[in-house]
Amino acid sequence: MSGIALKNVCKMYDGAHYAVKDFNLEIQDKEFVIFVGPSGCGKSTTLRMIAGLEEISDGELWIDGELCNYYEPGERGLSMVFQNYALYPNMTVYGNLAYALKIRKIPKKEIDEKVHKVAKTLEIEHLLDRRPAALSGGQKQRVAIGSAIIRKPKAFLMDEPLSNLDAKLRAQMRIELAKLHKELETTVVYVTHDQTEAMTLGSRIVVMKDGVVQQADTPQNVYNSPSNLFVAGFIGSPSMNFLEAWVSVEDGRTVLYPGGSELGKKVYLDGERGELVRQKENGKKVILGIRPEDIYEYEEAVEKGFAQNCQGLEETVVTREMLGAEVILYYESQERTHAVRLSPENQTQTGEKITLYFDTEKIHVFDMETEENLFYREDVQA
Ligand SMILES: Nc1ncnc2c1ncn2[C@@H]1O[C@H](COP(=O)(O)OP(=O)(O)OP(=O)(O)O)[C@@H](O)[C@H]1O
Numbered sequence: 001m002s003g004i005a006l007k008n009v010c011k012m013y014d015g016a017h018y019a020v021k022d023f024n025l026e027i028q029d030k031e032f033v034i035f036v037g038p039s040g041c042g043k044s045t046t047l048r049m050i051a052g053l054e055e056i057s058d059g060e061l062w063i064d065g066e067l068c069n070y071y072e073p074g075e076r077g078l079s080m081v082f083q084n085y086a087l088y089p090n091m092t093v094y095g096n097l098a099y100a101l102k103i104r105k106i107p108k109k110e111i112d113e114k115v116h117k118v119a120k121t122l123e124i125e126h127l128l129d130r131r132p133a134a135l136s137g138g139q140k141q142r143v144a145i146g147s148a149i150i151r152k153p154k155a156f157l158m159d160e161p162l163s164n165l166d167a168k169l170r171a172q173m174r175i176e177l178a179k180l181h182k183e184l185e186t187t188v189v190y191v192t193h194d195q196t197e198a199m200t201l202g203s204r205i206v207v208m209k210d211g212v213v214q215q216a217d218t219p220q221n222v223y224n225s226p227s228n229l230f231v232a233g234f235i236g237s238p239s240m241n242f243l244e245a246w247v248s249v250e251d252g253r254t255v256l257y258p259g260g261s262e263l264g265k266k267v268y269l270d271g272e273r274g275e276l277v278r279q280k281e282n283g284k285k286v287i288l289g290i291r292p293e294d295i296y297e298y299e300e301a302v303e304k305g306f307a308q309n310c311q312g313l314e315e316t317v318v319t320r321e322m323l324g325a326e327v328i329l330y331y332e333s334q335e336r337t338h339a340v341r342l343s344p345e346n347q348t349q350t351g352e353k354i355t356l357y358f359d360t361e362k363i364h365v366f367d368m369e370t371e372e373n374l375f376y377r378e379d380v381q382a
């Protein structure tokens with residue numbers, strides 16, 4: 001059982017500036033938890049506090065049911081893998097893998113067995129005699145992970161371990177990390193900037209901003225039901241599109257006017273969602289959010305049955321990105337660039353006009369002041 005719990009954990013620098021504020025999270029045994037957020041939001045600081053490399057200013061850190069605030073890093077039973085994987089340059093791969101066991105005075109034969117087992121798992125057996133300088137980035141990364149695994153830690157803490165690798169190698173290592181996590185059945189806490197890593201590796205994603213947790217949930221819930229405007233804009237690539245819209249009620253239906261009623265463009269919100277928006281925001285301005293994949297051209301909108309819920313917005317394509325499996329068209333609206341993800345057969349070119357329809361079931365509505373997602377309900381998430 002290797003659960004990690006953070007209770008109101010804070011990190012303050014210089015007695016004034018909070019790098020991390022009231023961080024609350026219960027990490028279950030064997031969970032793969034990802035910290036994401038913009039640069040400087042406190043991801044590394046939080047991870048380093050768990051590792052014991054950074055003092056906790058306030059709050060409690062529990063590992064395996066023990067209060068660990070004042071435990072030395074070595075007493076916590078955790079293994080850390082950094083972005084700049086620290087390998088000993090003068091030792092061979094074998095020496096690097098064996099090091100942690102040697103200093104624990106484990107018998108040579110046992111070390112030898114363990115090194116070979118780990119090397120086999122990571123497919124680096126043929127590299128055991130080489131020194132780090134003679135390895136590729138991905139190979140070094142594997143050795144670093146190997147030397148973390150071999151200690152059989154209660155949990156792995158990883159800070160952007162793949163960020164020095166090129167895109168292809170990253171993708172490959174990502175898949176291997178996922179496999180490894182399954183095999184080892186160990187708790188992992190993992191920091192990344194990378195959307196794809198966050199979405200694919202994590203059993204849970206913790207989105208941070210300015211030292212504060214914005215949402216901690218499964219990748220799917222964070223994507224489909226972001227708690228607020230920040231999370232909605234941060235998770236997903238291209239980002240969710242945002243439009244200011246006015247809320248009104250017409251013939252008993254809730255209607256949003258992107259850009260104001262004078263433009264005459266309408267988006268209807270029916271059912272419970274419409275009811276909620278009408279109760280809270282009637283007559284007010286809100287932020288309408290729609291993901292690039294939830295926007296369609298007329299024919300598909302008719303096919304999917306929502307063309308009548310939404311008037312088409314006529315836009316001019318400013319950029320066209322053909323990605324093979326899909327085409328992304330960019331247009332400008334309300335002084336922002338918006339994206340729509342369409343099938344690669346779509347032939348609309350830069351400079352041409354296109355009429356777009358929102359899947360009204362997929363629209364998010366954010367309060368202008370609190371920036372909270374009106375449709376987010378924490379109780380449904382758990
Ligand atoms: N030793 C320090 N003294 C003062 N401030 C610090 C110190 N270390 C970090 N900070 C500040 O704490 C905040 C959080 O830093 P942290 O390294 O945790 O961010 P991060 O989310 O890991 O960012 P990145 O994605 O760039 O690695 C930042 O504002 C940073 O400037």
Ligand SMILES: [Mg+2]
Nearest residue numbers: 043044045159
């Ligand atoms: Mg960092």
